[in-house]
Amino acid sequence: MLERHFRSLKVIDRIRAQWLGPQIERYVQSLDELHTGTATIQQNVRALGHFNEFVVGRGVQRLDQLPDHVDAFVSHWFAKHGKWCKSAQDRAAIASQSRLPVERMLCLALPGFTRPSHRPRMPFCVSAPGFFPFLLNEKGLRQATLHKYTYTLRPFESYLAQTGITLSALTPASITDFINTRAETLHKSGMLGTTGALRVFLAYLHREGIIANDLTRSLPRGRAYRQASIPRAISWPDVERLLASVDCRSDVGKRDYAILTLLASYGLRAREIAALCLDDIDWVHDQISIPMRKGGHSTRYPLSATVGEAIIAYLHVRRTDIADRQVFLAARSPYTPMRHTGVSCMVSGRMRSIGIQVARAGSHTLRHACVQHLVEADLPFKVIGDYVGHRHPASTLVYGKVAVHKLREMVIAQGEDVL
Structure with a gap:
């Protein structure tokens, strides 16, 4: 060997x-x-x-x-x-x-030898060891949601260790100080997640008698206003420049180009890309199926020539000795199926490499760009929402704020036709 x-x-x-x-x-x-x-x-x-x-x-x-x-x-x-x-x-x-x-x-x-775990321990596993079992068994949360609690509580544990405050000595002032510290680096949506997770954690501590008083009221209840922001999309010329920047001579380039064309053409989510299987592509009828979408429904798209050719080019170099049926595999051994985080990181890295500046760059940026491109093509919002798999019409209406061509028509005194 x-x-x-x-x-x-x-x-x-x-x-x-x-x-x-x-x-x-x-x-x-x-x-x-x-x-x-x-x-x-x-x-x-x-x-x-x-x-x-x-x-x-x-x-x-x-x-x-x-x-x-x-x-x-x-x-x-x-x-x-x-x-x-x-x-x-x-x-x-x-x-x-x-x-x-x-x-x-x-x-x-060595028979019986197992690798010790070097992952960081769960936050508060000593002072509140039953919290994460409580989330899993009593509240029935998924592992992905538990990860969000870990992301929130690990900085909180570090803050308490640095300040020398124990859980039993928590006060509203110390909680407010931690919130103010996190607000310096987190986005508004991140702050909402932080306060929500802390509220659940403090309620659990009070229920278990670890803290004497219920401190959940000391946490501010922030609000996220609908239509308060605009989608983090990039222009369609930037999408074309991103696709043109991929070197399709390499195996990784063929894979990434196929993923990018799927994201830009159909506005798919990263989880839908990662879950796409070989059986979801109907080559006979030129169709591609997205079986399990975020809203609990499925969608079948006509397979465009550009997307089909990109997928075929990748399948020619995709490893055939892998039992997994997912289309897209990791570029390195053991060639496991790509995860949604890998898809998003790949897109983000390729955007940075060609100088595309956008807040929180990732796979969802191309989803926004796809919807914005359809809005600029004057397609009805109901059709656009059905196309990208929006469950509620309000999710699509946010893109009305980026219909610059319609706003321009109103400014130059052609608003009657627009309205």
Whole structure:
């Protein structure tokens, strides 16, 4: 198996001659079964070679002794390769270069060994351990909603730790101070989510007797006014420039171009792109189905020639040895289906790369651009709402504020025809 990823026979012999040589070769075989690229395998083997030298130098003679030396090896690796790190993200990346291959190899070499979880712990898991089970079991919230509570409560926990305030010593003043601090960085919608999550958390603390008084009234109840903002769309020339910037000669370029054409042509959401399956495309009748939309309904579109050609170009290079039926796969091993966050991040990154400036750039920006393009084509709002899958007509009416061509007609004294 090593011969598939290393050209030099001397290098292969040196790997096999190491004390951990059999375990390293077995690990390489597992990576190859996951279709891992050669460059990644070589990087992992290089780290495992250093781990072999490290444990041999420490006098380790049995495989079951290896887990006790993993943390020390990670610290040794970081001291050698992490001098350039400037942020926590940089430090985490360097640490994973050493920890990840070692722990994965030990999972294969030692029966019963499981990788310890390095994810950050849930907020308030010590002082209020029953809160997230309460959200899951009593309130019946989904995991995606629990993530939003984590996003809110983790900064709140950090704030309490920095100020030295315990939950039992919470006061309206301390809560107000935290809200004011978060308001410096969060959008209005983010502040509404923050106060809502805190209100549920404080009510739970009072119910469980962790705090003596009900502090939910100390949280302001913000309001989001309908039609108070305009959609964060980009102009259609910018959409065309975004599509033209994709290099379709590469496999990733073919995939991203197909995703971008779907977003711009049909105004799909990122979750709908990620959930799109091979069976949803009817090549015989030139149709594409979006089965589970946000409003609980489904939509069937005619498959345009541009979108169909883009999808076909990607399917020609899409891996055929993957059992998943989702159309779009990750670009790296183990080639799992793309998630909606990956779709949005891809769009955001490509917009930044060509200098498109828009607030909160992402996949939804192209959805707004699609609707705005239809509004400028003078299509009725009911037709537009049905086309993009809006459940309520009010969701479509917000785009009336970007119908600049109609407003211009009114300004130049042609408003009677417009109205």
